Amino acid sequence: MMGTLKRSQLKMSITLVIAVVGILIVFTIALLLTSSLLRDISTNSRMTADRYLPELVRSQQGALKVEKIHTYLDAAYRVQDASEERRLRLLLQILVHSFMLDDDDYLVTEANNIMFDIRELLYIRHTQRQLHNEIINILDASDKDIDYAKGFFSAVSLMSIQERFIQLPMTILETQLPDESFSEVLYRIRFIIDLNEQLNNLVDDANQRIAGLSNYLNTDAALRTHQISNEVGNDAEKVRDYFSMLIGILVIFSVMILYAFQRLILRPVQELVEGLRSIEKQGDKTVRLRPMYFRELDVIRHAIEEYSGLMHRLQLANTELERLSQIDGLTGLANRRSLDQALDLEVRRSQRYQHPLALMMIDIDHFKNINDQFGHQVGDEGLKLLASILMQFSQRPGELAARYGGEEFVLVLPEASLSDAIEIAEKLLDECRKAAFPFNPNLHFTISIGISCYRNTTSNTKELLINHADQALYQAKTAGRDCFRIYD
Amino acid sequence: MFNLIKTLAVMLFLMAAVKLNATPLIVATEGDYPPFSYFDEAGNLSGFDVDIAHALCEAMQRECEVIAVPWVDLLDRLEAGDFQMIVASMAETTERKKRALFTDYYYRSQTSFVGDSRRFIAVSPDALVGRILSAGRDSIQADFLMERYSSSTILLTDNLIESFDLLVAGEVDLVLTDSINSLDFLRSTEGAHFDFISEPLIDPILKSEAHIAVTLGDIELVKAINNAIIDIRLSGIYDQINRRYVPFSIY
Numbered sequence: 105m106m107g108t109l110k111r112s113q114l115k116m117s118i119t120l121v122i123a124v125v126g127i128l129i130v131f132t133i134a135l136l137l138t139s140s141l142l143r144d145i146s147t148n149s150r151m152t153a154d155r156y157l158p159e160l161v162r163s164q165q166g167a168l169k170v171e172k173i174h175t176y177l178d179a180a181y182r183v184q185d186a187s188e189e190r191r192l193r194l195l196l197q198i199l200v201h202s203f204m205l206d207d208d209d210y211l212v213t214e215a216n217n218i219m220f221d222i223r224e225l226l227y228i229r230h231t232q233r234q235l236h237n238e239i240i241n242i243l244d245a246s247d248k249d250i251d252y253a254k255g256f257f258s259a260v261s262l263m264s265i266q267e268r269f270i271q272l273p274m275t276i277l278e279t280q281l282p283d284e285s286f287s288e289v290l291y292r293i294r295f296i297i298d299l300n301e302q303l304n305n306l307v308d309d310a311n312q313r314i315a316g317l318s319n320y321l322n323t324d325a326a327l328r329t330h331q332i333s334n335e336v337g338n339d340a341e342k343v344r345d346y347f348s349m350l351i352g353i354l355v356i357f358s359v360m361i362l363y364a365f366q367r368l369i370l371r372p373v374q375e376l377v378e379g380l381r382s383i384e385k386q387g388d389k390t391v392r393l394r395p396m397y398f399r400e401l402d403v404i405r406h407a408i409e410e411y412s413g414l415m416h417r418l419q420l421a422n423t424e425l426e427r428l429s430q431i432d433g434l435t436g437l438a439n440r441r442s443l444d445q446a447l448d449l450e451v452r453r454s455q456r457y458q459h460p461l462a463l464m465m466i467d468i469d470h471f472k473n474i475n476d477q478f479g480h481q482v483g484d485e486g487l488k489l490l491a492s493i494l495m496q497f498s499q500r501p502g503e504l505a506a507r508y509g510g511e512e513f514v515l516v517l518p519e520a521s522l523s524d525a526i527e528i529a530e531k532l533l534d535e536c537r538k539a540a541f542p543f544n545p546n547l548h549f550t551i552s553i554g555i556s557c558y559r560n561t562t563s564n565t566k567e568l569l570i571n572h573a574d575q576a577l578y579q580a581k582t583a584g585r586d587c588f589r590i591y592d
Numbered sequence: 593m594f595n596l597i598k599t600l601a602v603m604l605f606l607m608a609a610v611k612l613n614a615t616p617l618i619v620a621t622e623g624d625y626p627p628f629s630y631f632d633e634a635g636n637l638s639g640f641d642v643d644i645a646h647a648l649c650e651a652m653q654r655e656c657e658v659i660a661v662p663w664v665d666l667l668d669r670l671e672a673g674d675f676q677m678i679v680a681s682m683a684e685t686t687e688r689k690k691r692a693l694f695t696d697y698y699y700r701s702q703t704s705f706v707g708d709s710r711r712f713i714a715v716s717p718d719a720l721v722g723r724i725l726s727a728g729r730d731s732i733q734a735d736f737l738m739e740r741y742s743s744s745t746i747l748l749t750d751n752l753i754e755s756f757d758l759l760v761a762g763e764v765d766l767v768l769t770d771s772i773n774s775l776d777f778l779r780s781t782e783g784a785h786f787d788f789i790s791e792p793l794i795d796p797i798l799k800s801e802a803h804i805a806v807t808l809g810d811i812e813l814v815k816a817i818n819n820a821i822i823d824i825r826l827s828g829i830y831d832q833i834n835r836r837y838v839p840f841s842i843y
Contacts (some may be wrong), residue, residue, distance in 0.1 A: 169841065196773055201704075
């Protein structure tokens, strides 16, 4: 009855709890892993920023300072006033020295080189200023008509003392001044001119160094920015990877859970429902279902199978009961109830199609005597014997032999005309005469038959047919039995 | 019940607000240390340190009063509770760390000798044997001189203005102080004959960073000031103040 297949089954409730707990654990682990990784990454990014940003800011600051140095150097080169020159020099000095605060050898070296250039520059300016003063003094000492040259040299800036600018004053001086004085002036002028050359070279050198420094700092800043963006970019990519991994795990898990749910719960439940439905149409076979994975579902499966078995037994009982309700218990022929049903049907059919229908009422002669003489058991044997004979006469479809009550039987013969009925009656009488009792071979019996035939006007109902056959039987009895009579 | 909580909350808020407003932060600076702190012609306390102090207070949203205190009294009076912070170009030393908390640095500078450049070229201890050197009392420069220049005569003054006065009067040969502080002197008329002697000095004793000192234990204030330093640097207020006194960044 039950599935004897023994296999380890899980309880659905426990499995569900385990599955939910498992999912929670996996998710928590995944989340913890990812979040700690993310935290690491963000700390990393912050460290990158902490490491590079100050350097970046410093580079930027350095670049600004270098720019300032350039401006001051330019101003120091152009300025005429000695005190202003000193002010610029002091600023330059502090500015250049401020590079020493940063731990960068190249910066410090270059700053010192620039400072050296500046010192040289200022020293040259100082010398030039002295020479210039000497020239003015020599010119002032002269009493010649050299006012133009005097004015020119006291007004001209040191930078402008170059060959092409001093032609005119020099020719004046050459003609006016004594040779000795002129050569003194000329010597100093040439000296200043030479120093101007040197000064230009120095300024070029300093400017080149400044440009180099500026380049270095800018490249440095660019490099740092690149490094920051690279490292932060890498970190961002890692974050993206970890997130896709987490989402991947979530998707795979969801798919697995859905598949398991479909496979282990949804489909089995559908099978169970199908099984329950198929009980209605199960016929001879009871419903059998696949063993279920979960114990709860398997319990339901067992219940359905048991229900199917129960239904099957009920169906069998029903059929038996129905059969029993239509059959005479002793003879196995149709009983009165089924005779009534069959006769109703045949009468209606004859009415509709104008087909013939004959009904025989049969009674065992002197049955009371047999009973009295040989006992009821033998009487019952006689009834059974007649029944078996009548069975032979009701083989065609629609023909019916029934026990009407006591020792009276009815034979319904559709499609039988009066002559057919007479022929059958004679055969029947004959058969009965020849028939022998099973345990009393010498005991015989005869029967009397009353025949009524369906007629439109007279015998046109079931009651009338039976009534008329009964009357004919009575006539046969009065006529001496073992014969038949036909109702007119 | 709810009303009670509400009343309590309002009271607490008011108390906190009153506490914040009622006790302005007192900030001490030196007053004799141009261009960081000095009294201008009108007699107002001004300078880089003073402006930075006000800017920091504004960034911290605290009301502040900046007072001038002699350099040598600064740490004593901080410990006495006369004020809560010192913005006076103070370097962080092991000794001072026992008496106050220090914030991140707020500017950097160097130390160099100042004197007559016609008389002095080298500044090594050997070159200055027997010379009279001056520095501010209780300063890192004073510590440095006493440590490294034991063969020279060291004259400590209460503030750098005194030291420069002695230099002008010919009573000391060289003054050792912060380069930017010296610059102010060198650009004055009295300083016209003097100059930086040699390169800035590099020595572990001579710290280059200036910090703000805070009452020992007041970590909250240190944090607030550190954040305020970042604030004023980012907002450009620092640079504005910087440019008022020095034409290039000293951060």
